[in-house]
Amino acid sequence: MSEQINQVRIAELVKKYDQAGPRYTSYPTAPEWSDQYAPDDYMEALKVASNSPGEPLSFYLxxxxxxxxxxxCGCTTMVVTTPDAIDRYLDRVELEVAMVADRLGGRKKVSQFHWGGGTPSFLTDAQTIRAFELFTRKFEILGDAEVSIELDPRTTTRECVKLLKKLGFNxxxxxxxxxxxxxxxxxxRHQDSAMTISLYEICRTEGFESINFDLIYGLPKQSLAGFGETLDRTIGLRPDRVALFSYAHLPQRQPNQRSIDPAALPSAQLKSELFGLARQRFLDNGYVQIGMDHFVLFDDELALAASHGKLRRNFMGYTVNAAKDWLGIGMSSISYVSDNFAQNKSEIDGYSAAIDIGHFATYRGQRLSKDDLIRQYAIMEIMCNFRLDFAEADRRFGIDTRNYLKSELIELLPLMADGLLVEIDGGLEVTPIGRLFVRNIAVTFDTYLKKVADGKARAQFSRTI
Structure with missing residues (x-):
């Protein structure tokens, strides 16, 4: 009976809180960054970072x-049929890496290196080796670094997996x-289950001990029965981590999504039930929830970090990596350096033209103010660790956090009344039911959304549920 009451309550909350809002992979969010932020601003941020010689870096390619x-797909991608375009792109990547290394000075250490896309495993073996070595010539990848890559089961061969292991991906x-x-x-997407299972078994055979599955809920044609079967197959294979992403249907921004029949998309209520089903299945089978949408085996390092309130998050996902600065390489990539966000141009021609003349391809960014940093900390603590410790924020920023955020605490009262979070001794804590609505909680601390008309501000974001 209590479970039925709980589901009824969730249904009521979904109706109330299903709205557009940021995912907060960054704060301030990317739409707030200024196009007046120039390559020279990014160069200055790199110069500041060069004065911290012992600090390891995180890289995204x-x-x-x-x-x-x-x-x-909502990623920045290009369809190619020949390797020539990739070779030309790697020419520019090599130049950009050299430019970054030159401005940082010396051979800096790297504690995290992630390849995303697109389809990184689409590269030939020669291109993969080249892309890896152009980094290692300029930077030192630490022996205990997290070196990761995204794989497409439709294009990844055993030979590719062997090569990745040899290069040092873990x-x-x-x-x-x-x-x-x-x-x-x-x-x-035509990906037979056998392809996925075969690649997973190959990766295990070749010695990879940390494998993540990306699942998406909210896709067209999904049902509780069908998604339940997907969950059963996933749990049966037992990947170490599962990212359970909410599908963001934004056809006005992603023209390829116009091919999806909107009538086939699950309702907000069904979507929340899909997540609830997945969450319960994973928790019942030895997984721990990490942040708002990830699940890891109980002995994973992310689970340990979460239990100690030490979980971190960047554009590459949840991490225990302590790197303060992370640098993006390639078109559309995002860097966070010396409390600056900087993003490269998202069109291949614009990116290439800038790099070819020895300029960074930065086209927008933001230097964070103290207020930005305080709110960034609050949002990331809520999103990662489901709590906000006022005393720790006081120590970090030299403020009285409770007083500084007094208007936000008043705004949170209705959410507290709905049971989404509670005020504890010295801070705030998200409740188990509130984790489904953690984006709604985080929005309260976002001062930028309050400065413009609500509809205009939120139209560019996906639904929070």
Whole structure:
């Protein structure tokens, strides 16, 4: 009976809180960054970072290429059919890496190196080796560094997996989305279950001990029964980590999503039930919830970090990596350096033209103010660790946090009344039911959304549920 009451309560809250809002992979969010932020501003941020010689760095390499673009995809990608375009792109990546290394000075240490896309495993073996070595010539990848890459089961061979292991990759992330054939058809992705299972077994055989599955809920044609089967297959394989992403249907920004029939998308209520089903299945089978949408085995380092309130988050996902600065390489990539956000141009021609003349391809960014940093900390603590410790914020920023955020605490009272979070001794804590609505809680601390008309501000974001 209590479970039924709980589900009824969740249904009521979904109706109340289903609205557009940021995912807060950054704060301030990317739409707030200024196009007046120039390459010279990024260079200055790198110069400041060069004065911290002992600090390790985190790197992200964007490989935008795909054989075919899936209808659901919201990433910056390019469809290519020949390797020549990739070679030309790597020419520019090599130049950009050299420019970054030159401004940082010396051979800096790297504690995290992630390849995303696109489809990084779409590269030939020679291109993969080249992309890896152009980094290692300029930077030292630490022996205990997290070196990860995203794999597409449709294009990744055993030979590719062997090469990745030889180069030093130690974490793999596989794009699964959903095992059901009708869902795959509805999103324009043809990936037989056998492909995924085969690649997973190859990766285990070749010695990879940390494998992540990307699943998506909210896709067209998904049902509780079908998604339950996807969850059963996933749990049966037992990947170390599962990222359970909420599908963001934004056809006005992603033209490829116009191929998806909006009538086939699950309702907000069904979508919340899909997440609830997944959460319960994972918790019942030895997984721990990390942040708002990730699940890891109980002995994973992310689980340990979460239990101690030490979880971190950046554009690459949840991490225990302590790197203060992370640098993005390639078109559309984002850097966070010396409390500055900087993003490269998202079009290949614009990116290439800038790099070819020895300029960074920065086209927008933001230097964070003290207020930005305080609110960034509050939002990330809520999103990662489901709590906000006022005393720790006081220590970090030299403020009286409770007084500084007094208007936000008043705004949170209705959410507290709805049971989404509670005020504890010295801070705030998100309740178990509140974790489903953590984006709604985080919005309260976002001062930028309050400065413009609500509809205009939120129209560019996905639904929070």
């Amino acid at each position: 964007h490989i935008p290429f795909c054989r075919k673009r899936c209808w659901f 974490r793999l992330s596989m794009g699964v989305q959903d095992f059901m054939h009708d869902v795959q058809e509805a999103i324009g």
